[in-house]
Amino acid sequence: MGEMANSAVEFYPKRGGGGAEANHAGDFGVTLEELRSLMELRGAEALQKIQDSFGDVESLCQRLKSSTSDGLSDNPTDLEKRRQAFGQNFIPPKKPKTFLQLVWEALQDVTLIILEIAAIISLCLSFYQPPGHESEGCGNGSGGSEDEGEAEAGWIEGAAILLSVICVVLVTAFNDWSKEKQFRGLQSRIELEQRFAVVRNGNVIQIPVAEMVVGDMAQVKYGDLLPADGVLIQGNDLKIDESSLTGESDHVRKSVEKDPMLLSGTHVMEGSGRMLVTAVGVNSQTGIIFTLLGAGEGEEEKKEKKAKKQDGAVAMEMQPLKSAEGGEVEEKEKKKTNVPKKEKSVLQGKLTKLAVQIGKAGLVMSAITVIILVLYFVIETFVVEGRSWLPECTPIYVQYFVKFFIIGVTVLVVAVPEGLPLAVTISLAYSVKKMMKDNNLVRHLDACETMGNATAICSDKTGTLTTNRMTVVQSYINDQHFREIPDPSQIHHNTLEMIVNAISINCAYTSKIMPPDVEGGLPKQVGNKTECGLLGFLLDLKRDYAPVREQIPEEKLYKVYTFNSVRKSMSTVVQMPDGSFRLYSKGASEILLKKCSSILGANGEARNFKPRDRDEMVKKVIEPMACEGLRTICIAYRDLPCNPEPDWDNEAEIVTDLTCIAVVGIEDPVRPEVPEAICKCQRAGITVRMVTGDNINTARAIAAKCGIIQPGDDFLCLEGKDFNRRIRNEKGEIDQERIDKIWPKLRVLARSSPTDKHTLVKGIIDSTVLEQRQVVAVTGDGTNDGPALKKADVGFAMGIAGTDVAKEASDIILTDDNFSSIVKAVMWGRNVYDSISKFLQFQLTVNVVAVTVAFTGACITQDSPLKAVQMLWVNLIMDTFASLALATEPPTEALLLRKPYGRNNPLISLTMMKNILGHGVYQLIIIFTLLFVGEKIFNIDSGRNAPLHSPPSEHYTIIFNTFVLMQLFNEINARKIHGERNVFDGIFGNPIFCSIVLGTFGVQIVIVQFGGKPFSCAPLNVEQWLWCLFVGVGELLWGQVIATVPTSHLKCLKEAGHGPGTDEMTEDELADDEEEIDHAERELRRGQILWFRGLNRIQTQMEVVSTFKRSGSFQGAVRRRSSVLSQLHDVTNISTPTHVVLSTANASAAPGSEIMSGHCKKNLYLNLNLVLKSTEKIQREHGTHFREASISVVC
Secondary structure, X not given: OHHHHHHHHHHOOOXXXXXXXXXHHHHHOOOHHHHHHHHOOOHHXXXXXXXXXXXXXXXXXXXXXXXXXXXXXXXXXHHHHHHHHHOOOOOXXXXXXXXXXXXXXXXXOHHHHHHHHHHHHHHHHHOOOOXXXXXXXXXXXXXXXXXXXXXXXXXXXXXXXXXXXXHHHHHHHHHHHHHHHHHHHHHHHHHHHOEEEEEEOOXXXXXXXXXXXXXXXXXXXXXXXXXXXXXXXXXXXXXXXXXXXXXXOOOEEXXXXXXXXXXXXXXXXXXXXXXXXXXXXXXXXXXXXXXXXXXXHHHHHHHHHHHHHHHHHHHHHHOOOOOHHHHHHHHHHHHHHOXXXXXXXXXXXXXXXXXXXXXXXXXXXXXXXXXXXXXXXXXXXXXXXXXXXXXXXXXXXXXXXXXXXXXXXXXXXHHOOOHHHHHHHHHHHHHHXXXXXXXXXXXXXXXXXXXXXXXXXXXXXXXXXXXXXXXXXXXXXXXXXXXXXXXXXXXXXXXXXXXXXXXXHOOOOOOEEEOOOOOOOOOEEEOOHHHHHHHHHHHHOOOOOXXXXXXXXXXXXXXXXXXXXXXXXXXXXXXXXXXXXXEEEEEEHHHHHHHEEEXXXXXXXXXXXXHHHHXXXXXXXXXXXXXXXXXXXXXXXXXXXXXXXXXXXXXXXXXXXXXXXXXXXXXXXXXXXXXXXXXXXXXXXXXXXEEOOOOHHHHHHHHHHHOOOOOOOOOEEEEHHHHHHHHEOOOOOEOHHHHHHHOOOEEEEEOOOHHHHHHXXXXXXXXXXXXXXXXXXXXEOOHHHHHHHHHOOEEEEEOOOOOHHHHHHOOEEEOOOOHHHHHHHHHHHHHHXXXXXXXXXXXXXXXXXXHHHHHXXXXXXXXXXXXXXXXXXXXXXXXXXXXXXXXXXXXXXXXXXXXXXXXXXXXXXXXXXXXXXXXXXXXXXXXXXXXXXXXXXXXXXXXXXXXXXXXXXXXXXXXXXXXXXHHHHHHHHOOOXXXXXXXXXXXXXXXXXXXXXXXXXXXXXXXXXXXXXXXXXXXXXXXXXXXXXXXXXXXXXXXXXXXXXXXXXXXXXXXXXXXXXXXXXXXHHHHHHHHHOOHHHHHHHHHHHHHHHHHHHHHHHHHHHHHHHHOOOHHHHHHHHHHHHHHHHHHHOOXXXXXXXHHHHHHHHOOOOOOOOHHHHHXXXXXXXXXXXXXXXXXXXXXXXXXXXXXXXXX
């Protein structure tokens, strides 16, 4: 680590040079280097270092001019000085790609490269002047040379194509650049929103993490993600998850006496405390790692390339029988190890499949077009006209071939929907931006679209469905049930004192009630809301918690057992003046009452509390409270002797034999907008389930208020214990079949642990009971909700109440913690899906028509009616502009009136297919009519069979203009995909759409009237324009005709763009589950894979050697090898490259089971040398035991 630190310093030279640093260090009495070397130590070593260098933590604090109780002063000069000396709490991000790099990436598109090459060839050939009269023998190829001006303008087409390519590239690069910029902005907003509690001038304040400096006194609590390195000053039962730095999944207990070192990037899993910040930004442990990654990137890439070459050599050496399939399998394995946490989103899966299908079809069509054009030309010129190929004619013929090639490529360009990714990106980016206003901060882009397909939402209760403003409304004190806040005189003074102390001391000191922001408003609750409710109860009893806390400050608390989801309680031990100890405890009433053996009676004295009394209390007090939707909390205490001092680590022995002081009922009102939001979800086909840690009666009451359960419905409400009992088999393992019997009816899961939540989410996702795979969204706020949030298709974390760990695991952060914001996310998600479908409907119509026109036109007239540059303009309209216009449609409430599409539903429904084909037929009829009889209709010259470089014709210009106008009006039709008649509905609500349609129309007028040779356009007169417009408007009327035809009658139609099949999903899901296996197990699995691979390779080699020795049949060797491997495969469940390769070899060798062919023998002889060498090498490296082991397995 020392070396790491030094190298990091070299990468980031500090501001102000060495001298300045010495001065600053002099100001503080400790240098940056000393602090960094201190933070590299752990446990006893660290304590020793603190003792040797500084005396104790208090002295270190003094050297940093800080105070353990008051923290730093808020003096800006002092804070700036600290930033100068010890750095800022900021890690410089990786540099974004420059615009030029993005341009270069956009240029890598294969179709664009082909077009560029074709355009350059066309350009070069257009400058070649064939010798004068000799070229007349070249046939119709020279026809265009008559008009010298036109011949000279031959270069324009090539130049225009290049220009169009540049336009496409710039547009793509600009989109990528703005997208990157948007997400950097989003990222910085997420970072800015992360705040941390520090003590400044004796007050606890929340500051953005970037403003933390060395010397700050930070308050650390359950659920925090530590933003800087520090030394623990005081801690209560603090446990840290350091797996992000060390890879160890066990939580590390931190204490001032044993291990006080806290590191940035680690998570607080339990407890609370106060730490002195000692390293920030690039000097913290996380910063050092980031710095090394950033600075070592260039070197890493070089090393990787080198390593890849070496790996390749080793692989060749190791696998003498490697075939082409072997390589593929290795690739797959590599991919498998890099699979991200979640499978492809629903839309991504469907789009990828569809794009590949369309791309293949386009490629076939373009190839056929080129072949037909070339054959047609060759047959006509050399067979029909009987010409011979003259050397001087070569450039002219080549020019023709280039022209054909350009037409072919143009067909491909139009056929391939390269606008799809653009449309998806624009739609998602637009939605994400708008969702911010609806209190959804999207962290992962695809979550936005996945949410539209959600079929189930597992929601927390507190804070999401309720207001999270806790107030005590009922209580049971001194054997009396108070239905409202009692008067202090009604409570025995002993009991009252006990309640005041128990609540003041046994609530986190970070929880407090502050005066309201607005006069006459409600007091502000800061910290844990349940604790705030209890503190508010004290204020209602005309008592104050502050004096008690001043008398017993946090440092004087002897022992704290903090709240966690397993304990469901919190206990604090204080030492009494006589040296004995008192434990105060509070927690879920049914759990804590089981630990009570006595209760304070009417006279304020403790009396026996038998199980019979407890049952009666549950029946008469707790259940009635819970049925009214109240959360019941029991407050208890116990006195412990000082001699012998209890064993504080034995929690079960300490927190037992308690005396119950009181039971209170806390109300958390349902948010007023939640019942309506849940009703919307149910209408939209989404099942809402409540998963809460509360008592079953409370949960059921709240669920009824929210509308999750309704009288007369067939539903289940279970407790975590009961749920676990029902889903496990005799061996105690979770059984999917049993889960499948429960989850469809389950609506409320109460007293659930985070593990139960994860089990339920996984069970619903993995279920195959319904034909559609369920898409599950989950809300969570606690640290332990992390696994469930990660497992869910969409994880929602709470922006206000959520811990940093939960936010880290989530896909979307609800900035207002409100359930109704989830409904907005569903609406936006569905809107994204519909936007893409609208775009597809429009694009595929253009594709079908343009490809058919180019193809048939080329075959019949040897020239495409739509020229390359025109096609690129059409491509620009339908890709970039249409994706902008159709992908930015705002969502409407109507989206929530239909069921989710589901994972396997096709992207292109039957209605959409009807629209695509219907409009395609209309457009094709019009264009072919214009192509073959257009010159007669308009009484103009025909543009068919025009020679090379001939001037643009009015005939073909009318075809081009009509085609574009039909697309423009069809774009309005494409706004509706469910067969609605009113295509203008809400059109003015989308100004982007209106401006793009009008803008495109304006540019089209300019291109036709002034485009000239580059666009192959001749200016049209008013009458011709009106006819083109009339045909275009016909699209809208034809759309009404299509809408009238019932889809159900069209049996011949097929849907397209189905979701990925189950087989395709298993690999990703495997990877997903792999992610959840804990770290140690993964390491073990990796070890196994390497071990079996090693064995496999040695076996391959030994089999080959023995085959040679015996000169027997290769067939036998392969068969034996396959059987051994299949056994290994059963053991490990891992298919290795050699396994697959040799199995295929076996399969292919089966029909002719003769001795090895000569070719195969030759290959084996060539490889034998390598085999023997590598076998010796492995045996040398791994010793004889490895060899023996492998031989024994083979035997």
